[in-house]
Amino acid sequence: MSFQDEHQENVSRRGFLGAGSTAIAALALSSVSAVAQQSVNTAKAESDHSFSDPGPENRPLLALNPDSNAPPPTDHGDIGPVWYSFDLAHKRVEEGGWTHQVTQRELLPSNQLAGVNMRLTAGSFRELHWHTADEWAYMEYGNARVSVMNPDGTMFLDDVGEGDLWFFPAGYPHSIQGLGPDGCQFLLVFNEGMFSEDNTFLLSEFVAHIPRDVLQKNCRLSSTDIAKLPTRQLYIFAADLPASLASDRAAIGGPKVAAQQQYTFKAASMPPTVKNAGGEVRIIDSSTFPVSTSIAAGVVKLKPGAMRELHWHPNASEWQFWIAGSGRMTIVMPEGRARTQDFKANDVGFVPAVAGHYVENTGDTDVVFLEMFRASRFVDFSLNNWIGRMPPEMATAHLHLDASTLRKIPTEKNPILVG
Numbered sequence: 001m002s003f004q005d006e007h008q009e010n011v012s013r014r015g016f017l018g019a020g021s022t023a024i025a026a027l028a029l030s031s032v033s034a035v036a037q038q039s040v041n042t043a044k045a046e047s048d049h050s051f052s053d054p055g056p057e058n059r060p061l062l063a064l065n066p067d068s069n070a071p072p073p074t075d076h077g078d079i080g081p082v083w084y085s086f087d088l089a090h091k092r093v094e095e096g097g098w099t100h101q102v103t104q105r106e107l108l109p110s111n112q113l114a115g116v117n118m119r120l121t122a123g124s125f126r127e128l129h130w131h132t133a134d135e136w137a138y139m140e141y142g143n144a145r146v147s148v149m150n151p152d153g154t155m156f157l158d159d160v161g162e163g164d165l166w167f168f169p170a171g172y173p174h175s176i177q178g179l180g181p182d183g184c185q186f187l188l189v190f191n192e193g194m195f196s197e198d199n200t201f202l203l204s205e206f207v208a209h210i211p212r213d214v215l216q217k218n219c220r221l222s223s224t225d226i227a228k229l230p231t232r233q234l235y236i237f238a239a240d241l242p243a244s245l246a247s248d249r250a251a252i253g254g255p256k257v258a259a260q261q262q263y264t265f266k267a268a269s270m271p272p273t274v275k276n277a278g279g280e281v282r283i284i285d286s287s288t289f290p291v292s293t294s295i296a297a298g299v300v301k302l303k304p305g306a307m308r309e310l311h312w313h314p315n316a317s318e319w320q321f322w323i324a325g326s327g328r329m330t331i332v333m334p335e336g337r338a339r340t341q342d343f344k345a346n347d348v349g350f351v352p353a354v355a356g357h358y359v360e361n362t363g364d365t366d367v368v369f370l371e372m373f374r375a376s377r378f379v380d381f382s383l384n385n386w387i388g389r390m391p392p393e394m395a396t397a398h399l400h401l402d403a404s405t406l407r408k409i410p411t412e413k414n415p416i417l418v419g
């Protein structure tokens with residue numbers, strides 16, 4: 001039984017809309033209009049007693065996820081969890097800021113990347129530390145100073161603002177400090193699904209757990225000096241604002257100790273990779289940000305009604321962070337499994353490796369989201385582009401459309417389609 005036959009049988013078995021079910025299902029399957037699709041869903045939900053729910057219901061949550069409550073008739077089967085929200089995650093609040101995380105523990109299939117969202121008030125530090133994973137970051141708000149040292153002793157110091165990125169390789173010691181006027185907030189992405197923000201190597205714990213006499217010998221300090229060192233972790237803590245970037249750079253030795261690599265990327269001032277009336281995409285990977293060898297990103301803006309076209313990525317699963325707006329995504333998997341999920345700001349989305357998907361802005365404000373990959377390069381295949389490269393008879397045989405109808409389909413990759 002084909003997917004469509006099976007689907008239509010399901011539709012008939014549920015009995016909604018009676019004899020019209022085939023026509024409605026065909027409309028739903030062929031429609032490219034989200035509005036038409038949603039009105040079909042709504043009509044279905046309202047008229048079909050199978051959707052009735054005597055309760056209990058978590059109404060605010062249902063309202064956020066209409067496509068889970070009343071799935072489009074094209075959804076089928078189970079593809080596993082594809083959604084979580086930072087607003088469900090425990091927040092660790094310290095003097096100077098807070099942090100919380102969405103990892104494979106929260107989103108089980110996401111075994112390639114994990115995310116941490118962190119806030120630092122003006123002057124406050126995320127303590128000097130390192131970890132087993134590479135760290136990629138997106139500045140959501142405010143200003144920060146970052147530092148990272150190379151094994152050869154050269155040091156990188158820089159200031160970043162909203163929209164900027166950084167990348168720190170695994171094991172490289174680094175710090176983040178909130179600057180004026182109101183500190184910063186940023187998303188960290190790590191190339192380990194099971195990464196934990198609590199499982200990092202801290203400067204404070206390194207010195208706290210070395211025998212005192214060894215520390216004296218190594219650092220050439222007196223026992224009085226040693227007694228002043230922190231004896232427990234600092235992690236996030238309040239501090240005074242730093243000197244200017246220029247004077248901090250000069251204070252450590254100037255150009256002769258400056259790192260040659262550029263560990264930050266001023267994405268906010270980068271021209272869009274693609275821009276049209278539907279929005280814009282900035283692709284940042286090792287081709288534009290050379291130190292970022294293990295994490296690739298797309299920063300996508302969609303105007304109301306616009307969509308990120310039907311596509312897939314051959315090299316990785318996709319981890320999304322939703323920065324603004326509201327939208328929906330459908331993911332299609334083998335054996336006719338498909339899931340449509342709604343997203344809002346601060347949500348995390350997940351697309352299993354190589355699965356086809358789109359993202360549509362269903363709200364009346366701009367959608368902004370990150371597409372993240374554990375990969376050196378951002379790579380995608382466009383469905384329209386693929387159809388456009390099929391010889392006409394091949395396309396007709398597969399899609400049951402004649403040559404003139406096929407010519408309506410755009411032939412080139414276009415990440416953003418106008419609504």
Ligand code: MN
Nearest residue numbers: 129130131135
């Ligand atoms: Mn870190």
Ligand code: MN
Nearest residue numbers: 311313318371
């Ligand atoms: Mn994608």
